[in-house]
Amino acid sequence: MNSSWRVEILAIFRKEWRIEMRSLSGLVTAFLFSVVTVYAISFAALNTHIPPTVVSGMLWVALLFSAASSLTRTFLIEEELGTADLLRLVARPHAVFWGKALFNIFQCIVTSVLVTILFLGFTSTQVIIPWLFGVSLIAGCLSLAGAVTLCGAIASQASNRSMLAAAIAVPLLLPLVALGVSGMRVSLGEGSLSGGGSGAAIGLIGYAVATLATGPYIFAAVWKS
Amino acid sequence: MAKVLRVDRLGKKYGGRWIFRGLTFELGLGDRLVILGRNGSGKSTLLRTIAGLTQRNEGSVVLPEGDPRHTLGLSALEQSVYAQLTVEEHLEMTAELRGCPARIDELLEKIDLAYARGVLASQLSTGMKARLKIGMAIQANPMVLLLDEPGAGLDEDGRNLVSRITEEQAERGCLIVATNDPLERRLANLELQLAG
Amino acid sequence: MKTALKASFGLLTGWATIWSFTVPDVAAFQAPGFARIFLWHFPCPMLFTLLILFGAWNSVRIFQRIELKPFCFMPESDPAAKASWDIKAIACMELAYLFALLTMATGILFSQIQWGWWWSWDPRQTSFLMVLLIYAAYFAVRFAYSDPGKRAAFGAAYALAAVLPTLFLVFVFPRLPPIANMSLHPTDSILSGKIKGEYAYCVILILILFTIMAVYLYNIRVRTGLAEFELENNDAKLDAGGDTAPTGVVRPVSLSE
Numbered sequence: 001m002n003s004s005w006r007v008e009i010l011a012i013f014r015k016e017w018r019i020e021m022r023s024l025s026g027l028v029t030a031f032l033f034s035v036v037t038v039y040a041i042s043f044a045a046l047n048t049h050i051p052p053t054v055v056s057g058m059l060w061v062a063l064l065f066s067a068a069s070s071l072t073r074t075f076l077i078e079e080e081l082g083t084a085d086l087l088r089l090v091a092r093p094h095a096v097f098w099g100k101a102l103f104n105i106f107q108c109i110v111t112s113v114l115v116t117i118l119f120l121g122f123t124s125t126q127v128i129i130p131w132l133f134g135v136s137l138i139a140g141c142l143s144l145a146g147a148v149t150l151c152g153a154i155a156s157q158a159s160n161r162s163m164l165a166a167a168i169a170v171p172l173l174l175p176l177v178a179l180g181v182s183g184m185r186v187s188l189g190e191g192s193l194s195g196g197g198s199g200a201a202i203g204l205i206g207y208a209v210a211t212l213a214t215g216p217y218i219f220a221a222v223w224k225s
Numbered sequence: 226m227a228k229v230l231r232v233d234r235l236g237k238k239y240g241g242r243w244i245f246r247g248l249t250f251e252l253g254l255g256d257r258l259v260i261l262g263r264n265g266s267g268k269s270t271l272l273r274t275i276a277g278l279t280q281r282n283e284g285s286v287v288l289p290e291g292d293p294r295h296t297l298g299l300s301a302l303e304q305s306v307y308a309q310l311t312v313e314e315h316l317e318m319t320a321e322l323r324g325c326p327a328r329i330d331e332l333l334e335k336i337d338l339a340y341a342r343g344v345l346a347s348q349l350s351t352g353m354k355a356r357l358k359i360g361m362a363i364q365a366n367p368m369v370l371l372l373d374e375p376g377a378g379l380d381e382d383g384r385n386l387v388s389r390i391t392e393e394q395a396e397r398g399c400l401i402v403a404t405n406d407p408l409e410r411r412l413a414n415l416e417l418q419l420a421g
Numbered sequence: 422m423k424t425a426l427k428a429s430f431g432l433l434t435g436w437a438t439i440w441s442f443t444v445p446d447v448a449a450f451q452a453p454g455f456a457r458i459f460l461w462h463f464p465c466p467m468l469f470t471l472l473i474l475f476g477a478w479n480s481v482r483i484f485q486r487i488e489l490k491p492f493c494f495m496p497e498s499d500p501a502a503k504a505s506w507d508i509k510a511i512a513c514m515e516l517a518y519l520f521a522l523l524t525m526a527t528g529i530l531f532s533q534i535q536w537g538w539w540w541s542w543d544p545r546q547t548s549f550l551m552v553l554l555i556y557a558a559y560f561a562v563r564f565a566y567s568d569p570g571k572r573a574a575f576g577a578a579y580a581l582a583a584v585l586p587t588l589f590l591v592f593v594f595p596r597l598p599p600i601a602n603m604s605l606h607p608t609d610s611i612l613s614g615k616i617k618g619e620y621a622y623c624v625i626l627i628l629i630l631f632t633i634m635a636v637y638l639y640n641i642r643v644r645t646g647l648a649e650f651e652l653e654n655n656d657a658k659l660d661a662g663g664d665t666a667p668t669g670v671v672r673p674v675s676l677s678e
Contacts, residue, residue, distance in 0.1 A: 004324050011321035019309040022345075082305035085278050086361070090294055091322040150582055154575050158565035167561055168579060171554040175586045178548075178594060191599065199597065210585055218578045221484040224277060225574035239568070241653060250671040258671060280570045282500050416674045 008092060012099020016074065020103075030070035030107060034115045037062045042122035052188035055125050056181045060140075062115050064170065064177055067108055067144040072152035072165035074100045079156045093220035097149065101212065104145035112141050125188055132197055133187035139204035140180045146211035147172050153219050179203045228253050229289055229399045230275075230369050236283030237267070237274050244270050245419060246283065252369075252399040252415075257391060259410050260403040262419035268403035269301065271419065272371045275401070289368045289398070294323045296398075298362035301373040306354055308347035312338050315346065315357060316364065325365040336360040336386060351378035356386065363390060368398030376406050388412065430633060437626050444619045455534040460620070462527035464628040466549075468635055469520040470591060473556070476513030477584045480577035482506040500570065501654075507573035508646030510580065511563070512639050518556055520635070525549060536605055545606035548590040555583050555590075 020026050041058045050058070078084040087096055116137060120127070127133045148169045155165035179200050186197030228251045236246035244267035252258055260268045273279040275286050276299045289296045306315060313329055320327035333339040336356040346354065355378045362370060375387045391412045394400040402412055410416060441460045446453035483506045528546060533539045540546065562579045566572040594600060616624065 007321050008324070011318050015307065015310065015314075015318055018314065019307060022309040081308070082303060083307055085273075085299075085301070085304050086306070086319075087322075088278055089276065089297070089299055090319045090361070092294075095322065147582070150578075154562060154578050154582075155565070157571060157575070158562075160565060164561060164565050168558040171551065171558045172582060172586055174551040174554065175589045175594065178551075182597075182599070203593075207585075207589075214581070214585070218581050222574045222578045225280060225571050245669070248669065259674065280500070282570075410674055413674050415671050417669045417671045419669050 005095065008095035009098045009102065012087075012091065012096055013102050016100060016103040020107075026070060026073050027107065027110075030066060030111050031114060033069055034062065034066040034111050035118060037065060038115055038118045038122065042119065045123060050123055050125070052125070052190035053181070053185045055119075055123055055188060056184035058123075059116065059119050059184065060177045060180045062119065063112055063140065063144065063180075064173055065166075066111055066115060067148050068151075068166040068169045068173070070111070071104045071108060071145060071148040072155065072162070072169065074104060074149065075152035075156040076161050076165060079161065084156070088224055093223040094216045096223065097153075097216040097219040101146055101149045101215065104149050105142060108141040108145045109138065112137055127187060128189040129187040129193070129197070132183060132193070132201055135201045136180055136183035136187060136204055139201070139208045140176065142208035143176045143204065143211050144173060146208065146215050147176070150211075150215045150219055153222065157225070176204070176207055179207060229256070230401075231287040232275065232284070233287070234284035235271075235274060235281055235286065237270055237279065238282050248284070248417075250417070252401070254398060255395045256415055257395060257400040257402070257413040258415045258417060259413035260401065260417045260419060261405075261410070264405070266419040268419060269303070269373050272299065272301065272373050272401065272403050275369075276371055292324075295325060295365040296367055297369045297371070298365065298367035299371040299373070300355070300358040300362040300375065301371075302377055303373075304358055306346040306349075306357055309345060311343050311345055312349070312357055313342040315361060319361045319364055323365050328364065332360045332364060335363075335389075337382065352380060352383050355379055356383065359386070359390060363394075366397060370394045370398065370400045372400070372402045374404055374406075375402060376404065376409055430630070433626070434630055437623065437630055440619075440623050441627065444623050447620075450535055452534050455531070458527055458531045458534070460624050460627055462524065462531060463624055464631040465520045465524040465527065466591070467628065468631055469517050469524060472513045472517035472520065472635065473580075473584070473587060476510050476517060477580050479506050479510035479513060480580040483510065483573055483577040503573055504569065504650050505647065507569070507577070508650065509643055510573075510577060512642035512646065514556065514559060514580065515642065516635055516638055518553075518560075520631075521549075521553055521556065525553060541605070543606055544600045544604045545595050548594045552587050552590050555587060559583060 041062060045058075075084075078087065119125075148165075151169035151172065152165050155161045155168060158164050183197060183200030183204060185191060186193060186200070191197060230252040232248055232250050234246075235248040237244045238246075248271070250258070260271060262268050270279060274281050276297060277286070277293065278299075310318065312333070316329045316332055317327055320329075329342070330339075333342055336359055338353060338356055338360065341349065341353060346357070349357065355375070359372070359375065362372070370390075372387070372390075376384050379387065387409075391400055391402075400412075402409055404410075441457050444457055444460070447456035450456040483503050485502070485506075525546075528549070529539055532541055532543065532546065536543075559576065559579050563572050563576045566575055595604060595606065
């Protein structure tokens, strides 16, 4: 990684950071959506004991829809406001992808931690294997952010961009959800590490690496379309 | 005269309708081309196609050797700036992304926005935004400068700025201006009338 | 010659159909007579997988001549070549989706007959439904763009992004230990030699016939798409006035006008 690459990626990240900190619209919307989703799902459980598998599934549904609705903004907003062309003229595609993906990763982690704390609180669930829970969450956020960033870019120039971005991101992330649920249910006390927990963790990390490795190249090919 | 920009049989269509087709020209050092035409004739589309922002359907565009982030600059009417960034932050960002010196003080003086360096773009007038866009376009001293309706939203001082930019650009490379304003023909030594 | 080939294909298909009804029942299944659905079910996901991989390859070719090295800046592609690869990519994807739907349909039928439920949330059924959803989104992306260039580029991008999740869902997920233990769907029947004798020969024949049909349909679809593209580009001949398109000539500025 040479310094030019670092500078360019940080320039994009800093731009995203400044815009978000000054308007707070994206973060606030993401937080609100996440909290409402968690509340709605928890309310549906009606204070009954929920098995760990169901808790993990519900949590991942909340994370998935929260990510699909909020993280795709980073590209959609550029096209909507007409600033995408400025980036196309001055920035290299990999720098744009990584800068935005890093910001999305940050946003996803912050939102996920909040959602998780609320959800575990509402459902009175204990984490039995914290490291596995943490790996599932962090690796899941990396994959979510990478895939959703790419889907935002694919949908950004369509007329129905907001709906399309979410519609194409959710199916692509279903395998990730399957892995995430497998890992998280073991961390919440159901099943065993050797029975699939550690495999799910490895799968999540591999999914994240693959998504973030291929995403920039796919993005670079369509950035100027 | 060394050629700076070559456009060869360039064509662009939307749906089944050709906006322009078979456009061929070369521009050398010091050439200033004005593109004229009524609304919808394809002036902006031609600039965007040359800049690579719009995919062409036919032909080719040969830019000067080197990184297009440095050799090409574009200031367009429909281009927006980031409402939540200040003037200075815009110039800082574009310099970092291009990998060129920021020259913030020099540029702010040139585009007469030194007094507004810390002002958010959302608080700038239309003319000030236009100056900022021109400043970002010329930051890397590009050999090819594309200006789409440069006089739109500018007062007399702003139009004088465009004239100065045009003279400087002639010494550095070539300039293409797309305009509806007949007065801006005086900026150029060559003209292209699009008949679309 | 072509008529003879088509007639031969028809006869072979008829023979394969009759043969599929005459192979012995499989005693291990709950409804032994209906296990023969497998003969028509098995080739479909195989062809689906081959077609989506070929479609992904064609999608990569859409981006050829674009420098994909990190930090490339100004991609260039030949529009005509891009359109040609796009036609091939969509042909693959349409056929692949057809085979995916056939896989799901025959699978659901098998599920009802053998296990008593149209939909039993079997991990295989569920994972393949996810695959159907992923590729439904591919068509959503294509429908969202009216510009052919953008449609080709963004469709190709999604097709490439979808390869990894699809391969995971088709090959890895059903074989994960906790998942495999829950599933009623047979795994590795071919590799473990469970399919043998008449069943094996019949399924191979049907696979070959399906492959020939897929190639034939692919060729027709590609030829049709290329013909449509040529027709669109041939507007010079279709234009009533005989002019090609608006153009212009660069001339010196005349300030006296």
